[in-house]
Amino acid sequence: MRHKTGESRSENRRAVLAGLKGRPIVLVGMMGAGKTTVGKRLASQLGLGFVDSDSEIETAAGMAVSEIFELHGESEFRAGEARVIARILSEGERVVATGGGVLLRQETRDLIKRDGVSVWLKADADLLFERVSRRDTRPLLRTANPRATLEKLIEERYPLYATADVTVTSTEVPHDKVAEQIIAALADYLTAPAGATQKDEA
Numbered sequence: 001m002r003h004k005t006g007e008s009r010s011e012n013r014r015a016v017l018a019g020l021k022g023r024p025i026v027l028v029g030m031m032g033a034g035k036t037t038v039g040k041r042l043a044s045q046l047g048l049g050f051v052d053s054d055s056e057i058e059t060a061a062g063m064a065v066s067e068i069f070e071l072h073g074e075s076e077f078r079a080g081e082a083r084v085i086a087r088i089l090s091e092g093e094r095v096v097a098t099g100g101g102v103l104l105r106q107e108t109r110d111l112i113k114r115d116g117v118s119v120w121l122k123a124d125a126d127l128l129f130e131r132v133s134r135r136d137t138r139p140l141l142r143t144a145n146p147r148a149t150l151e152k153l154i155e156e157r158y159p160l161y162a163t164a165d166v167t168v169t170s171t172e173v174p175h176d177k178v179a180e181q182i183i184a185a186l187a188d189y190l191t192a193p194a195g196a197t198q199k200d201e202a
Contacts, residue, residue: 019190025118038170054099121170
């Protein structure tokens with residue numbers, strides 16, 4: 001991973017912006033990983049626009065994600081999510097924060113792989129549970145044992161997240177720091193020789 005001096009950070013930003021070639025950066029990962037908060041910092045550091053796919057879905061549907069789940073079910077939500085993701089990806093360079101289940105549909109995984117550069121913001125179960133417990137806004141965790149539910153989701157989803165182009169670990173450090181780590185990891189990935197594999201950067 002590249003050094004984080006001021007000069008190196010500038011070089012990393014230039015490398016990322018040159019390497020994107022019009023593609024968006026798509027942040028994936030579990031609920032509570034920090035995709036939206038870190039994504040905003042990442043967009044600011046790169047001088048790119050930011051969009052949160054869940055917010056876009058809520059705007060399109062005219063209701064909150066939790067209401068969509070309650071009234072229409074997860075399957076209908078995923079269908080709407082796929083349509084919104086396809087539109088966002090067609091709109092060029094930006095930072096995109098996605099919902100935790102965005103990679104469940106094969107067609108959406110294929111679309112992100114083809115049209116975006118994906119970053120898995122990885123976090124362990126303890127950190128995720130501490131974060132998501134602060135607010136009762138996660139429809140999938142409204143169960144008798146939310147911790148067990150979260151661990152089951154982790155088991156199901158981590159293999160999907162692991163297909164992302166880049167993996168960066170989310171820890172309890174300032175969001176700007178995580179954004180810098182993402183930029184360094186993306187710079188390495190986008191400038192690596194063809195066929196090189198990307199490792200976890202934290």
